[in-house]
Amino acid sequence: MVADLLIDDAYLYVDRGWEIAGGWIAIKDGRVQAVGAGADRPEARRVISARGRLVTPGLINAHHHMYQNLTRAFAPVTGASLFDWLRGLYPRWAMLTDESVYVSTFVAIAELLMGGCTTSMDHMYVHPRPLLIDAQIRAAREIGFRFYATRGSMTRSVEDGGLPPRSVVQDEDTILADSVRLAETYHDPAPGAMTRLALAPCSLFSVSERIMVESARLAEAHDLRLHTHLAEDHDEDRYCAEIYGCTPVEYFERVGWAGPRSWVAHFIYPSEAEIGRLAHAGVCSAQCPCSNMMIGGGSADAMRLRRLGMRVGLGCDGSASTDHASMWLETRTAMLLGRYRNGPTAMTARDALDLATRGGAACLGWDDEIGHLRPGACADLVIWHLSDVALAGALSDPVEAWLRCGPAQAATTIVHGRVLLEDGYPVAPHLPEILRAHERLARRMQAVPVG
Incomplete structure (x- = not known):
């Protein structure tokens, strides 16, 4: 079966006690279809290379x-x-x-x-x-x-x-x-x-x-x-x-x-x-x-x-x-x-x-489907980005480096198999207009006299 999306070449944190270096994760119909390592990765309509980055559950x-x-x-x-x-x-x-x-x-x-x-x-x-x-x-x-x-x-x-x-x-x-x-x-x-x-x-x-x-x-x-x-x-x-x-x-x-x-x-x-x-x-x-x-x-x-x-x-x-x-x-x-x-x-x-x-x-009473990337889980995950400068010398443990170095930011955020953040920025519709409206409304609210 052809996957909808494949995240490849990642340090994959699937769940506590399950991590894969050089791993891949295949997504189909909003779910994790499979995870693995090596050349047995499935075909996919879209492939995103994580380039050795850490991938975690959302x-x-x-x-x-x-x-x-x-x-x-x-x-x-x-x-x-x-x-x-x-x-x-x-x-x-x-x-x-x-x-x-x-x-x-x-x-x-x-x-x-x-x-x-x-x-x-x-x-x-x-x-x-x-x-x-x-x-x-x-x-x-x-x-x-x-x-x-x-x-x-x-x-x-x-x-x-x-x-x-x-x-x-x-x-x-x-x-x-x-x-x-x-x-x-x-x-x-x-x-x-x-x-x-x-x-x-x-x-x-x-x-x-x-x-x-x-x-x-x-x-x-x-x-x-x-x-x-x-x-x-x-x-x-x-x-x-x-x-x-x-x-x-x-x-x-x-x-x-x-x-x-x-x-x-x-x-x-x-x-x-x-x-x-x-x-x-x-x-x-x-x-x-x-x-x-x-x-x-x-x-x-x-x-x-x-x-x-x-x-x-x-x-x-x-x-x-x-x-x-x-x-x-x-x-x-x-x-x-x-x-x-x-x-x-x-x-x-x-x-x-x-x-x-x-x-x-x-x-949230939902740990059967979210919070991990085991096959069958909801396809909610993050490809993380830290700069080469921030990571210089952090060679032994990508998960520790993710929090101890930094700041880290999401490079790609995927919810239900859909990319909602790409290259570090939301793909949300009309976000610039929303931000302008937000400034107008915030100014009005903050203008209320104190006391």
Whole structure:
């Protein structure tokens, strides 16, 4: 059988424990058809020479807020604590429209492709207007990106003891009805799906107990996953102690979320016993190293979580806290942070790559098809580029060199067997026009007076 596409002459990282020097990978109908080495490569309609470069599975972004690239590096709040940072930006995010969500999602996906990401979720929890997630899905489909939308929500405004203004929160019945609508309209549980949906109340301090409980029930009824922020900040500990009389993790368990449908973002401040309980229940977590270090609020110890039995992925988090959407940079930072915290033998480049691939796939409940390049997997992969200067002297281990040298960038990013990034730049339609619209919308949003 003639393949649609053949990647040849690569150092191929197929999966943990399976690497091929001088390898090839054949793609047919959006799937990995075969991998191998030597002259037995199949015929293909198109051949891309990797010229000895590293080829990996596409990286998987397990936590993001794409709309936040409209307020990147926003100076008035760059030195704030998490809660003060949110208070400073919520009034700007209240200006989100169908156009600004579509444009910011389009730009976010283009940037993710440049950083080697082939599947991303997005935690969209600010809803000043209806149908904003529909705009996100439209952008992802135009590009051809594998997208895991999440129906986020907030119910508690400042008047109700929360952080956001009333303009960005919704009533419970609206949230639950729209959750059902989105699930029935867009969620595709079939193998190889390009669009899936999860339910994702923003945080324990921003939604009512009813939303947490009913979201878990809807997830069970519609076979969806669940996502939220958890154990991210000491202010969250104080809030849960005051309002619920328990820790964030204890409340998470109380409302029926401690099960294999759930994955959480950040998870910085749980006790060891709480980690063990959630790991045993099948909950996964997404570490967001750059964002948490930028805000200065601590960061999860990914390798400790794994030692205690929890599956861990990586996330870029919001583009207004991380200020970038490069999964390569998140992966490198995760490795450096792991070694800084626990010593030079604590974490290798392969450990970090496993977080960014298999770990992210586990968060999304999708590790049968994505996060690896075994035959039958979705054909989502990256040919990486490092300059000859950066690689000079790095002769022994291409995977370690990929993270230790650098910066690396994706030369070619392939999703579902389609080339979406070529020669380091997205092939997305009308990207220049999108960027001009993005600048106009970002200027308008950032012009809102502080305070």
